[in-house]
Amino acid sequence: xxxxxxxxxxxxxxxxxxxxxxxxxxxxxxxxxxxxxxxxxxxxxxxxxxxxxxxxxxxxxxxxxxxxxxxxxxxxxxxxxxxxxxxxxxxxxxxxxxxxxxxxxxxxxxxxxxxxxxxxxxxxxxxxxxxxxxxxxxxxxxxxxxxxxxxxxxxxxxxxxxxxxxxxxxxxxxxxxxxxxxxxxxxxxxxxxxxxxxxxxxxxxxxxxxxxxxxxxxxxxxxxxxxxxxxxxxxxxxxxxxxxxxxxxxxxxxxxxxxxxxxxxxxxxxxxxxxxxxxxxxxxxxxxxxxxxxxxxxxxxxxxxxxxxxxxxxxxxxxxxxxxxxxxxxxxxxxxxxxxxxxxx
Amino acid sequence: xxxxxxxxxxxxxxxxxxxxxxxxxxxxxxxxxxxxxxxxxxxxxxxxxxxxxxxxxxxxxxxxxxxxxxxxxxxxxxxxxxxxxxxxxxxxxxxxxxxxxxxxxxxxxxxxxxxxxxxxxxxxxxxxxxxxxxxxxxxxxxxxxxxxxxxxxxxxxxxxxxxxxxxxxxxxxxxxxxxxxxxxxxxxxxxxxxxxxxxxxxxxxxxxxxxxxxxxxxxxxxxxxxxxxxxxxxxxxxxxxxxxxxxxxxxxxxxxxxxxxxxxxxxxxxxxxxxxxxxxxxxxxxxxxxxxxxxxxxxxxxxxxxxxxxxxxxxxxxxxxxxxxxxxxxxxxxxxxxxxxxxxx
Numbered sequence: 001x002x003x004x005x006x007x008x009x010x011x012x013x014x015x016x017x018x019x020x021x022x023x024x025x026x027x028x029x030x031x032x033x034x035x036x037x038x039x040x041x042x043x044x045x046x047x048x049x050x051x052x053x054x055x056x057x058x059x060x061x062x063x064x065x066x067x068x069x070x071x072x073x074x075x076x077x078x079x080x081x082x083x084x085x086x087x088x089x090x091x092x093x094x095x096x097x098x099x100x101x102x103x104x105x106x107x108x109x110x111x112x113x114x115x116x117x118x119x120x121x122x123x124x125x126x127x128x129x130x131x132x133x134x135x136x137x138x139x140x141x142x143x144x145x146x147x148x149x150x151x152x153x154x155x156x157x158x159x160x161x162x163x164x165x166x167x168x169x170x171x172x173x174x175x176x177x178x179x180x181x182x183x184x185x186x187x188x189x190x191x192x193x194x195x196x197x198x199x200x201x202x203x204x205x206x207x208x209x210x211x212x213x214x215x216x217x218x219x220x221x222x223x224x225x226x227x228x229x230x231x232x233x234x235x236x237x238x239x240x241x242x243x244x245x246x247x248x249x250x251x252x253x254x255x256x257x258x259x260x261x262x263x264x265x266x267x268x269x270x271x272x273x274x275x276x277x278x279x280x281x282x283x284x285x286x287x288x289x290x291x292x293x294x295x296x297x298x299x300x301x302x303x304x305x306x307x308x309x310x311x312x313x314x315x316x317x318x319x320x321x322x323x324x325x326x327x328x329x330x331x332x333x334x335x336x337x338x339x340x341x342x343x344x345x
Numbered sequence: 346x347x348x349x350x351x352x353x354x355x356x357x358x359x360x361x362x363x364x365x366x367x368x369x370x371x372x373x374x375x376x377x378x379x380x381x382x383x384x385x386x387x388x389x390x391x392x393x394x395x396x397x398x399x400x401x402x403x404x405x406x407x408x409x410x411x412x413x414x415x416x417x418x419x420x421x422x423x424x425x426x427x428x429x430x431x432x433x434x435x436x437x438x439x440x441x442x443x444x445x446x447x448x449x450x451x452x453x454x455x456x457x458x459x460x461x462x463x464x465x466x467x468x469x470x471x472x473x474x475x476x477x478x479x480x481x482x483x484x485x486x487x488x489x490x491x492x493x494x495x496x497x498x499x500x501x502x503x504x505x506x507x508x509x510x511x512x513x514x515x516x517x518x519x520x521x522x523x524x525x526x527x528x529x530x531x532x533x534x535x536x537x538x539x540x541x542x543x544x545x546x547x548x549x550x551x552x553x554x555x556x557x558x559x560x561x562x563x564x565x566x567x568x569x570x571x572x573x574x575x576x577x578x579x580x581x582x583x584x585x586x587x588x589x590x591x592x593x594x595x596x597x598x599x600x601x602x603x604x605x606x607x608x609x610x611x612x613x614x615x616x617x618x619x620x621x622x623x624x625x626x627x628x629x630x631x632x633x634x635x636x637x638x639x640x641x642x643x644x645x646x647x648x649x650x651x652x653x654x655x656x657x658x659x660x661x662x663x664x665x666x667x668x669x670x671x672x673x674x675x676x677x678x679x680x681x682x683x684x685x686x687x688x689x690x
Binding site for chain 1 (some may be wrong): 352480494499500501507508509510511512513514515516517519520531532533534535537538541542544545546576578581584585586588604608657658661682686
């Protein structure tokens with residue numbers, strides 16, 4: 001690129017995003033966060049058509065259903081997009097094959113360290129592999145195992161989360177991983193933060209919550225309204241009541257459902273202690289509490305009892321607007337921040 | 346300052362810190378986090394002598410004891426330092442007067458919105474007032490009430506914490522508060538993060554955890570060893586078991602004490618539900634559990650049962666070293682990051 005491109009803030013932001021965008025094959029190094037029920041063909045295609053990188057959330061879909069969703073997305077966009085697969089899905093290897101058969105270029109493995117054979121199959125099939133790195137040691141291990149890019153996701157993200165915030169993960173991981181692009185995620189809702197993490201060495205960002213209220217998102221109007229009303233402090237992780245019953249924390253807007261989850265946990269623990277239920281069954285019972293709850297909120301609009309999974313950036317969601325407009329706004333904020341800095345120096 | 350000062354990264358970092366440093370009267374816009382028992386005369390003076398701004402943690406000290414600590418600090422440094430007062434201290438007004446009598450230039454009010462008369466007395470007595478702002482609306486209110494500077498502290502901080510991470514608070518508050526300097530806090534342990542938040546518009550940073558293992562810190566060797574061993578994911582907030590018994594979350598390294606706190610909470614809640622204890626007494630009982638526990642760990646070195654309050658930046662504490670060396674390291678990291686950026690552009 002000629003030097004004078006960097007003379008404009010837009011050019012400078014593009015140049016900070018260059019490595020991530022080249023890796024994704026997109027205009028902007030912005031990955032859509034994979035949100036079950038929300039990140040389907042409509043939102044994914046809208047993000048990709050707007051120059052970002054949409055990601056289908058496979059979640060609990062079976063292979064046929066995923067193949068359908070990929071085909072549906074391809075009918076709506078000819079731009080690159082990815083598929084997010086949960087590593088503990090019982091049909092993981094088949095799902096990888098579905099992606100390869102459909103020529104999906106990037107597979108994101110989430111919810112744990114992906115098994116070696118899944119990484120191998122994806123790469124041999126010509127896809128690039130993106131993994132979530134929850135700590136520096138694991139980041140290094142994932143790169144050695146063949147990950148082509150990493151996402152570091154802070155605990156301010158929505159849905160299932162790790163314990164460490166993005167500010168801390170970025171300091172611990174970004175200075176030490178140079179071999180592959182690293183995308184940052186969790187709580188990002190404005191362009192100033194995008195610029196800031198790009199300048200710290202991130203190749204790009206992953207954003208979920210901010211896109212829930214995209215016009216193209218099929219989320220129920222009630223679900224969108226809850227996001228527009230919600231403040232950062234309303235998006236809280238679930239609580240683990242007893243260390244002998246580990247709960248994977250899930251960040252969501254608090255409602256009747258989150259209250260009932262706490263009561264349900266307490267009841268399962270009581271039954272376990274009274275010898276009425278075996279430990280493993282109790283554990284499964286707790287994890288199953290939310291099954292269907294997200295669909296109930298996103299699709300059916302039951303925002304009282306369903307699960308309102310949301311990141312802390314929910315406070316920055318103020319209205320419904322087209323995906324392209326959200327992306328343009330984020331980039332304008334990044335560019336304005338850069339302009340202000342240059343004026344100050 | 347002449348333009349050529351900004352040509353060097355050190356000059357550019359200085360210039361980003363200029364507003365905060367001018368406000369504090371220091372070389373660097375780095376506030377010491379006020380940590381009870383740790384932030385006493387030795388660490389405070391060491392930070393101020395090294396060009397940062399030490400802050401005495403008054404905590405539960407009574408006025409005479411605070412006067413003594415201030416005098417002790419003044420005997421060790423002729424540089425500016427501040428005093429952190431907890432707004433709910435029963436002798437708050439007397440403590441303000443002690444600070445004013447000793448010509449302390451900056452009073453930091455923590456643990457809640459400070460009462461109007463305390464702000465008024467501090468300002469009329471010639472001190473500058475620094476307040477913690479947990480959300481944008483409160484930040485604006487505090488500025489209207491006379492706060493001369495704000496600290497926004499993310500939930501990755503140690504000790505008593507709010508619910509929102511620094512990445513999110515920075516996006517929500519920094520673009521909207523220009524009238525007073527805003528310092529950022531929570532999880533900051535490397536210079537890259539300092540640079541990044543300065544460029545987002547912060548006037549400076551507040552750092553606590555990173556200074557616990559300063560050579561000058563009187564923390565017990567066991568306490569320091571626990572910090573050197575601790576990883577980010579070990580520094581977890583206390584859990585609230587029941588919404589009818591609110592617990593102010595405290596972030597600390599997990600140990601026998603944190604386990605026992607959970608058991609103690611459960612027991613108090615059980616007694617309340619059985620009608621054996623009144624609600625208010627139960628509440629007080631829960632809050633009192635930790636009284637003395639921090640002293641037990643910091644001073645006596647009982648790291649099993651005491652409270653190991655620590656921020657998530659604890660993973661970035663790797664050895665004991667002089668305060669001046671820690672500060673130099675943070676600035677070198679900020680400058681190196683700026684150099685790398687300029688080389689990249």
